[in-house]
Amino acid sequence: MDYVIKNTSNENLSLKRFLLKHQISQRTLSRIRRREILLMMNGQLVDLKAKAVSNAEVKLIFPPENNSKLVADFAPIEVLYEDSNWLIVNKPAGLASVPGPTNQTTTLVNRIKGYMIKQNMIDRIPHIITRLDRFTSGLVLVAKHHLAQSMIETQVEEHAMDKRYLAIVNGLVEPISGLIDLPIKRVVGQPQRIIAANGQSAQTEYWVRQANQAASLVEAKLYTGRNHQIRLHFSALGYPLLGDQLYGGNTTLITRQALHAWRLRFLDPFSKQQLEVTAPLPLDLQQLLSSLKLSFAQL
Structure with a gap:
């Protein structure tokens, strides 16, 4: 694919600074240096040290993306949104997001590659931006190509995306809204995370949307993206997610954690x-x- 940026500024910038200003990542710049991505200005091949002259047309030429080791799975996916750069899908509970040691062939990534092939796309490597646990349902943002992944990196790193989840937890949550600010630590060799003073900073804001004495439907917003963050935070407050056996949730009514990635808002x-x-x-x-x-x- 080709990506063109018009220089409408009179600033005397190197192409490196010009591209960084336009959200091109350091990783992409490294690929330009290695000539894996071609950099052109006004039709001429240039390097990153060249000056971005006023009114210049700067073009990045990306090679087609494919990975022969990534197996395509042609099982259907539910597409919630699609354009030339992004794919947002509704992942069912029970489906792993990415290939791992025990499953290399039937994950969401494998299914999306199958979808890309069926749609005759040139680029056939799905770049997962918002990953979900296997038994969490809901929307997953996928970059269709390296450039999209590169340009969204800053928002991911700065936790600038507005990600909202719906959780059904045990008991009547009080207060009805708040910010959970509890550090999370990984336990070596264990699937569980724990709350620990020397853990990584983690913040979850929440609002109780409906509740009774038995359970509460809670909307949660993540300000950090720690593994199991919502599950552990509510368990630590004494309100484990229903179905979440790992963190003490009641499995009588549902056998997977009652957690759904409900809404995503970000700057394209x-x-x-x-x-x-x-x-x-x-x-x-x-x-x-x-x-x-x-x-x-x-809601």
């Missing part, structure tokens, strides 16, 4: 517009709410 670095997408609540969580006499309809 290509269009410079806010992009917002929501994922419908899956049937198992709808049924769980109904059994608890709670409702999602008011």
Whole structure:
């Protein structure tokens, strides 16, 4: 693919600084230095030390992306949003996001590669931007090519995306809104994370949307992206997610953690517009709410 940036400024910048200013990552600059990505200005091949002259047309030429070792799975995916740069899909609970030691062939990434092949896309490496635990459902943002991944990196690193989750937790959560600020630490050799003073900083804001004495439907916003963050934070407050056996949740009514990536809002670095997408609540969580006499309809 080709990506063109018009220099509308009179600043006397090197192409390196010019590209950084336009959200091209250091990783992409390294690939330009290695000539894996070609850099041209006004039709001429140049390097990063050249000056970005006024009104110049700066072009990046990316080679097609593919990985023969990544197996394509042609099982269907639910697409919530798609354009030339982004794919946002609704991941079902039980499907792993990325290949791992025990599954190299039937994950969400494998399915998306199959989708890319069926759509005759030139680039066929899905770049997962917002990964979910296997048993968490909901929306996953995927960059269709290296450039999109590169340009969204700053928002990921600065936790600038507005990610909202819906969780169904045990008990009547009080207070009805707040900020959970508890550091999270990994335990070597164990799947669980723990709250520990020497852990990584972690913040979760929440709002109780509906509740009774038995359970609460909670909307949560992440300010950090630690593994198991929502699950551990609510468990630490005494309100474990229903179905979350790892953190003490009741598995009587549901056997997977009652957690759904519901809404994502971020600044599209290509269009410079806010992009917002929501994922419908899956049937198992709808049924769980109904059994608890709670409702999602008011959100």
